[in-house]
Structure formats: C-alpha cells, structure tokens
Amino acid sequence: MRHLLDIDDLSPAELATILDLAEDPDPPRVLAGCGVALIFEKPSNRTRNAAEMAVTALGGHPVSIRGEEVGIGVRESPEDVARVLACYHAVLGARVDDHRTLEAMAATGAAPVLNLLSDRAHPTQALADLLTLRRLWGGLAGRRVAWVGDGNNVARSFVLAAAMSGMEVSLGSPPGYRLDPVVIDAARALGARVVEADRPEQAVAGADAVATDVWVSMGQEDEAAARLDAFAGYRVDAELMGGAAQGAVFLHCLPAHRGVEVASEVIDGPSSLVWEQASNRMHALRGLLVWVLGGGAAGHAVERSTR
C-alpha cells in the first residue's frame, strides 16, 4: 500500500508515471463501485472540486467531509478515523492543520492516504504544477524554476518535485521565511542545483518559470502583520518577471491576492499559467488515484483488453 504525504514519497520514476497517467484521456475505472473520503480541516475550492471530479471520472463516489464533522483528535483519534473510513472507502484524502495527523492515519495501513495540503506539504499541487510545465515545455529536465516569497508548504513540495524532475531551482525568500534547509539538502541530494538568493531579482534571473504563493497561509492569520512587513519587496510584478528568461511563465497555486504577492499585470497577463494549474489539479489527482490503486501500466492494459 502506498501513501502520498509529500512528493518525495514517490521515486522520480513514479512521479513521471503519475504525470503520464494524468494525460490519459480514457483512464481505467479503478474506483468503480468504490468510495473516496475527502476530509477538509481547512477551506478549499480547487482541491475539493478537482478531487471529487477525479474520483467521479474513475467510476468512484467521493464523500467530502468537513473537519469538524469527524473531529479528528477531538471526537476520535486520527487512527480510528482512518480505520473507520477505510470500511467504506478505497482511498482517504485529507487536508489537515497538522501534518502528523496524516502520518497517524497512514500508519494504520487501513487505506492509502493522500495529503490534500498540510502545514508541511502540498504534493498534489506539485503534481499539477509539473504537469502544467511539462505540457508547455514537453519535458522538464534542465529547465530552471524560481520560487519567490514564503518557503511554505507549497514551496516545499514544488522544490522537491522540481528536483526529482531534473530541474534547477533558485529561491528568493526573506530571512526567517526561507525553505527548511532539510528540504534544500534533500533537493540537492536528488542531484538538483539549488541556489538560495538574497533578493528576488537574483532568484528569477534566467528562470524559465517563476512561482509564488500567498504570504499568509491558512492557520497563520495571527502572523499577518509581521509577514506582510517581511515580504515587502517580494511581490512578483512585471519588472521582476522582466528579469526572468525570455518567455518565462508565472505559476501560483491560488487563491491569490492581487497587489500583495503578485501584481494583476502578471497573474492576469500572458505569462500566467494559473488557470492551467487549476485545471491540471483534476488531471493530476486522477493520475495519482490510478497509480495508487495499481491501475497504471499492466493493470491499465488488462482493463482495456477486457472492455
């Protein structure tokens, strides 16, 4: 049984396989007659809708559940929630306040557990982002991506995924908000060139893609004032994009705040791929579900041959 708590739970080859499966216009109905539980302890637009439609496309039935309904750690332990939901569902997805909740659920071995965003990581977003770039460029290896802004959950998964795909990474974050050095070491151990820049202008120089995210993530609302102060000067605007490579594209997982971490001229401009990213959340989740249920490669061939 495989889980996806962060993107490096996969090998680079498995990551590429999931991207391939995400491109399948006629995926195997690996969830026929099965349920998938989708728990959300935090709000969601893209992830809930993308996951529900991905499950439906594979013949399954998604059941979205608000965090307070199940009360993980309040009404029941994460382990008991996982064991019970696995009685009805083939896969469990959860968006959680605390990454350790996912680890506890996965440790039961009751069903595959997918991280739909935690305080630490957002691997299904990274899958969609790589799918978006691969569709644009045809390949990923040798490209250079810059992350500007908060070294947060989305950054962590994006940087690891980029490194796993043979890309170079440059990082432009203010002191105190940089990506965990453990993640940078892990990206380098994957063979990636990772450059930590002091200024966003240095980070984007020569980059083929520039990515950012909100400066205040869900659960950090109390830190908003300090964060807005620390990130002043890290907005992705047309001038900053002008320092990237010719034809560079802009990525943002959304939701976005125009005039805060990104200027309208960029997110609504011709270099922006944000709607492609949002759309690809669904395709990437479909590919992930096929893979986690063993429907890739040989399984897929069998399914097709018996149709």
Ligand code: CP
């Ligand atoms: N990008 C993303 O995860 O969006 P939601 O929070 O709307 O799911």
Ligand code: NVA
């Ligand atoms: N970093 C953001 C991403 C939202 C999709 C958050 O955790 O709130």
